[in-house]
Amino acid sequence: MNNPFERLPEVPAFTLTSTSVKDGEPLTAAQLSGQDRSPQLSWSGAPDGTTSYAVTVYDPDAPTGSGFWHWAVANLPASVTSLAEGVQDLPAPAYQLPNDARLAQFIGAAPPAGHGPHRYFITVHALDVEDIGVPADATPAILGFTMAGHILGRATIVGTAETVSP
Template sequence: MTANDPFARLPEAATFTVTSTTVTEGSALPPAQLSGISGVPGGQDVSPQLSWTGAPEGTKSYAVTVYDPDAPTGSGFWHWAVADIPATVTELPAGAGDDTGSGLPEGAFQLPNDARASRYIGAAPPAGHGPHRYFTVVHALDVDSIGIPTDATPAVLGFTMAGHILGRALLTTTAETPGR
C-alpha cells in the first residue's frame, strides 16, 4: 500500500493481476486517457484496455473503477465505474467506456461518474496542482449482480460491494497538468 492509499481502510482482499496494452503501471497516462471533455490538449476520454488473471476462487462477477484520490474536492473524483461484469469476462477493450458502453459485456453497466456521465471521463488535474494518481481497480465479487440501480454513484457501488469483495487487482497511473 502506498502513502494515502484510498484502499487502506477497506476490508482486506486477495490480490490478483490487471494489465493493460494502453496504460502502464506507475507511468503517466497517454493522451487518449486524458479528458477531451475538459479540454486537456490531446485528451480523448478513451477508457483503457484492461486484462486480468488470477481472480480468487468463488468470483461470480467483477466491477471496475477508476478513481483520483488527489482531486481537490475532499472526496476525490470518480472517472469510471462499471458493475456486473460476468465472471467469464477477463478483458475490456480500449474504448469500452464510451457513451453507449459498446465494448462492455452483456449485463454490465456504467454508473454516472463525478461529472454525472455514464461513461469514462479522462484525467484532467487542475493546472499547477501537481501530479495526481489514478487507481484503476478490478474488484472480484462473490455475487452475480451487485444489485444497485444504474443511476447509483460510484461511492454507492463501493459501499455496496465492500462486503462482497474477494479480490482486488490494481493498476496505478499518474497525470499532471503544468501550471499556467
C-alpha cells in the same frame, strides 16, 4: 499519500495488465480529458468463487475533499477477463454508472494546472455476487459501499497525470 483501499478489509490480489496504462507511469493522451477513452484492461488469477467483476477508476488527489470517480462498471460476468480501450458496448448484464461528472462513461484525467501529480487507481474488483444490486443511476461511492462486503480480490494499476502551470 492516501490509498483508497487502506481502510478496507485486505483481500487477495490478482493480476491486472493494460496496453494503455503502465503501473506508476503517466496516462497516455487517450486517457486524458478530451479523448476520454477508457483504458484497455486484462486480468487473470481472480480468487475462486468470483461470480462477477466491477471496474473503477478513482483519483484520490482531486481537490474536492472526496476525490473524483472517473469510471465505474458493475456486474461484469465472471467469464469476462478483458475490456478493450474505449469500450462502449459492455457484455450483458454489465453497465456503467454515472461518474462524478454525472456521465455514464469513462471521463479522462484533467488535474487542475499547478495542483501537482494525481494518481488514478484503475481497479478490477472480483465479487462473490452476480448482481451487486445497485441501480444504474447510483454513484460510484454507493457501488463501492455496496460491494465492500462482497470483494474476494482486487487488482489495481495506478496511472498518473499532471497539468503544469503555464
